[in-house]
Structure formats: C-alpha cells, structure tokens
Amino acid sequence: MSGAQERPLRADAARNRARLLDVATQVFATRGVGVPTEEIARAAGVGVGTLFRHFPTKEALLEAVMMRRLETIAAQAAQLPAESAPAETFFDCFRLVVEQSAGKSEFAQALAAAGVDAHAALQESSAAIRARLAELLAGAQRAGAVRPELGLPELIALLVGTTTTMEHLGNDVSARERIFAVVFDGLRPR
Amino acid sequence: MSGAQERPLRADAARNRARLLDVATQVFATRGVGVPTEEIARAAGVGVGTLFRHFPTKEALLEAVMMRRLETIAAQAAQLPAESAPAETFFDCFRLVVEQSAGKSEFAQALAAAGVDAHAALQESSAAIRARLAELLAGAQRAGAVRPELGLPELIALLVGTTTTMEHLGNDVSARERIFAVVFDGLRPR
DNA sequence: CTAGAATCGGACTAGCGACTCCGGTTTCAA
DNA sequence: TTGAAACCGGAGTCGCTAGTCCGATTCTAG
Missing domain, CATH: 1.10.357.10 (Tetracycline Repressor, domain 2)
Incomplete structure (x- = not known):
C-alpha cells in the first residue's frame, strides 16, 4: 500500500501531533464536531498553522x-x-x-x-x-x-x-x- | 399567556407561510438541518426576505x-x-x-x-x-x-x-x- | 557550538450562510 | 375603484470559520 513516513518526526512535531489528537478526541466528544478548529489548536497549546500541517483538513483530523x-x-x-x-x-x-x-x-x-x-x-x-x-x-x-x-x-x-x-x-x-x-x-x- | 394573532394573515401571506412550512419539513427531513435557508426559500418559491419575516430565525423555522x-x-x-x-x-x-x-x-x-x-x-x-x-x-x-x-x-x-x-x-x-x-x-x- | 533544515505561530484570505433593508407589488376595506 | 397598509423579493451586510503564508523559532547532525 503506502509507505510509512520515511523520516521519523522531529521530537516537538511528534509531541504536538499526539497532543492534538488527544485534545481533539476530548473536545469533539465533549462539545461536538462543530467546534472551531482554532479552539482545538488553542486547547492543545499550538497555532492553527501547526494543526493544519499535521492534519491538512478538519475532516482529516x-x-x-x-x-x-x-x-x-x-x-x-x-x-x-x-x-x-x-x-x-x-x-x-x-x-x-x-x-x-x-x-x-x-x-x-x-x-x-x-x-x-x-x-x-x-x-x-x-x-x-x-x-x-x-x-x-x-x-x-x-x-x-x-x-x-x-x-x-x-x-x-x-x-x-x-x-x-x-x-x-x-x-x-x-x-x-x-x-x-x-x-x-x-x-x-x- | 400570549394572545393569538389578532389580525388574520393576508391571503398571500398565509399561503406562503404554509408553503414554507411544508417545504421546510420535506427538505429538512431529506437533506438534514444543514441546508441553507436560501434553498428552502427558493424551493418554496419565495425570497429569503419572506422566509425571515414569517420565521425570524432559522431556529424558529x-x-x-x-x-x-x-x-x-x-x-x-x-x-x-x-x-x-x-x-x-x-x-x-x-x-x-x-x-x-x-x-x-x-x-x-x-x-x-x-x-x-x-x-x-x-x-x-x-x-x-x-x-x-x-x-x-x-x-x-x-x-x-x-x-x-x-x-x-x-x-x-x-x-x-x-x-x-x-x-x-x-x-x-x-x-x-x-x-x-x-x-x-x-x-x-x- | 553552529548551520540550516524542519517546524512553529498567528495574522490574513476566501467563501459561505444567516439575517436586514427598502423600493416595488399585492391585497382588501370602503 | 382606489388608496394605503401589508407583504414580497433579493441584493447587500456582517460575522464566523476553514485553510494559507511566511518570518521567527526550535531542533539536531556533525
């Protein structure tokens, strides 16, 4: 199928990605899918740019x-x-x-x-x-x-x-x- | 509580109101609550202005x-x-x-x-x-x-x-x- | 320690959808 | 029939949110 990511993520990138996933899971479950993307980013302590680099689309998240x-x-x-x-x-x-x-x-x-x-x-x-x-x-x-x-x-x-x-x-x-x-x-x- | 509407609606107004309700019921059931208000108005053959006069809010509709x-x-x-x-x-x-x-x-x-x-x-x-x-x-x-x-x-x-x-x-x-x-x-x- | 590559952050853009406004049209009581 | 009150229509406003861009900021190999 598709290769895994060749290069392991940089330490901070991996941390942010995991944090975003955790926070998104929590927030979506609590407040529904309608929450603005920006809130999830803020709750995870990152900027929206970071969020959208890891997940190019809200749907992807x-x-x-x-x-x-x-x-x-x-x-x-x-x-x-x-x-x-x-x-x-x-x-x-x-x-x-x-x-x-x-x-x-x-x-x-x-x-x-x-x-x-x-x-x-x-x-x-x-x-x-x-x-x-x-x-x-x-x-x-x-x-x-x-x-x-x-x-x-x-x-x-x-x-x-x-x-x-x-x-x-x-x-x-x-x-x-x-x-x-x-x-x-x-x-x-x- | 609240009085009924004092003045009976004008004929065209009543017709439009009923038509809006019917169409909205149909459209909401078929395509979900996310449908733009304008589409409902168009499907009912009226302008958005008319819709919002009868139902001051999408929520009211x-x-x-x-x-x-x-x-x-x-x-x-x-x-x-x-x-x-x-x-x-x-x-x-x-x-x-x-x-x-x-x-x-x-x-x-x-x-x-x-x-x-x-x-x-x-x-x-x-x-x-x-x-x-x-x-x-x-x-x-x-x-x-x-x-x-x-x-x-x-x-x-x-x-x-x-x-x-x-x-x-x-x-x-x-x-x-x-x-x-x-x-x-x-x-x-x- | 250092260079430079990867990553970050958040101001900015684009597009959509709810709601407003007002000139034109229709209804209806007299 | 007729005047005016009620109603219509849809272009335009406003706010909100997904997604972009690039200078500033880390990380890490050597």
Whole structure:
C-alpha cells in the first residue's frame, strides 16, 4: 500500500501531533464536531498553522480521531475469548462497542456527510470490528443464544441505536443496565 | 399567556407561510438541518426576505416544523384506545412514535444545541406525548406485558435509540420488523 | 557550538450562510 | 375603484470559520 513516513518526526512535531489528537478526541466528544478548529489548536497549546500541517483538513483530523477509536475497539474486541462461551462473549462485545462508542454517532454522521472516500479510509479499521462481530454473532446463534434470523446489518444498526439510547440516559448507571437487559433479552430467541 | 394573532394573515401571506412550512419539513427531513435557508426559500418559491419575516430565525423555522410534527404524533397517539387492550395499544404507540419520528433526532439535536428556551416552547407539545406514553406504559405494566422496573425516561431514550436504529436500516422493511421484534420482546418481562 | 533544515505561530484570505433593508407589488376595506 | 397598509423579493451586510503564508523559532547532525 503506502509507505510509512520515511523520516521519523522531529521530537516537538511528534509531541504536538499526539497532543492534538488527544485534545481533539476530548473536545469533539465533549462539545461536538462543530467546534472551531482554532479552539482545538488553542486547547492543545499550538497555532492553527501547526494543526493544519499535521492534519491538512478538519475532516482529516476527524478521521484520525475516529481511526484511533476504532482501533482501540478492534483491539479490545480481539482479546475477548471466542471459544469457551460464545454467547457471553457476544454480549460482552456488544457492551464493549456501545460503551466505547459514546459520542461516536456524531462523528460517523459528519464523516458520511463529508464524502465517500472518508469512509474508505476507515473501513479498513472498521472491517476488523465488523468481522469480529459477524464471527461472534454466528457463534452465539449456533449456541442458541441469539435469534437466528438476525443478520449483521441489523446487529450494527442496533449497536448504533443502543449507543444513542445510552447517550440520552446520561450517567444513570442503573437505567443503562435496564436498557442492556431489554436489548439483550430481546436478542435471545423467544 | 400570549394572545393569538389578532389580525388574520393576508391571503398571500398565509399561503406562503404554509408553503414554507411544508417545504421546510420535506427538505429538512431529506437533506438534514444543514441546508441553507436560501434553498428552502427558493424551493418554496419565495425570497429569503419572506422566509425571515414569517420565521425570524432559522431556529424558529425548525421549531415550527418540529411543533407540527409533535402535534401530529400527539393527535394520532390520542386516538389509540387505551382501555380495551393496554398492551397492544402500548406497542402500537411505540411503533407510531418511531415511525413518525424518522429524521427527527437531528432536529432535536439542533434545537438542543441552539439553547434551552427552544425546548421550552416545544415541551408544551411534547408534554402531551409524554403523558400519553406514561399512561400507556403504566397500563401495559399493570397488564403484565411490560417489565415493571422500566420508567418513562428509559422508554423515551429507547424510542430515540430505536428511531436511530431504523434510520440506519433504510427501507429494508423486513429488517425493521426484526428490530421491532427484538425491542418489543425485550420490553416484555422474562 | 553552529548551520540550516524542519517546524512553529498567528495574522490574513476566501467563501459561505444567516439575517436586514427598502423600493416595488399585492391585497382588501370602503 | 382606489388608496394605503401589508407583504414580497433579493441584493447587500456582517460575522464566523476553514485553510494559507511566511518570518521567527526550535531542533539536531556533525
């Protein structure tokens, strides 16, 4: 594909880049995708010029943030054991994705609106998650723990929807648990 | 509170106002809240000046559109019979809200971002829906058709989330039915 | 330590979108 | 029919934000 960056970044450049990513992740999650680029730069303690050198476009910054998130989720999902308890693992993974995706729907939406190739860059990362989900879904269905007529598209839509549901509940942990109970029981065969 | 408009609108003014509302509803639902105001005016066959005289702010236009939607939903929800079959009516109402709310989450989000008092104007309309939902929820719970530990906040969050789920499924009717099956079965006591 | 290459910072530009303003047009009461 | 109040239209204003440019400022190889 594409070569890695030949020359390692200068120390300060690397520091700034990392700082920008962290701050952007935080700010986007807190205040939405609409925040002016300049604020992110200021919060990271750099000028806008620096930001735009590292990420030539606001969309590129969003993409980088999303990428990191997806990779985190994919890594965590990969660690779940699939063999021993397929059903349990499936539900654990569902939980994982929902909990790690808090605030992500806005990102996806922003990226979708910004064009198709943005997705292309991310599909590489999200494909891993999708594959993992498909695998776990199949396992859970084979074990009779999830209704067999459900496909991957429905599962993903349900993940997104459940994330939205959780966002509307804020930090009420017991309410969140009740929602999980509803969704998980609904996924099981009657 | 506030008096109704004393003087009935002039014929052309009333026509334009109605047309703007219709077009805005359509365009917002189709292309999102980000559409330039001018496009809505053009699509309605009027100038921007006219639009802004009827709705002094883009937010006001959004609010008016939302209001009409909420009133429609409230009216339809009010017609459902509550006495005969509480459980069935509850699920019918759930369906109704989800199906009528397609694309609404974006509105709510936009309004929420625009300030608190926007909500105040709408709460009057949405209070009716909320009250109706609470009534039907209680009825269904009394009939043993919905798990008793669920409260109104969870129900509303679930409605919003299910709407999002449906939006991600597009027009795949059978997939939508499978989602309804999951959610409805999940709502029932184990 | 030093040269010079890489990086920084923030004033500046461009473009877009919400909203205003006012001369021209339409409605309607008498 | 007619006058004037209400309404229309769209060019223009204003503010905001993504993205550029270049002199000043580090970093690092030697």
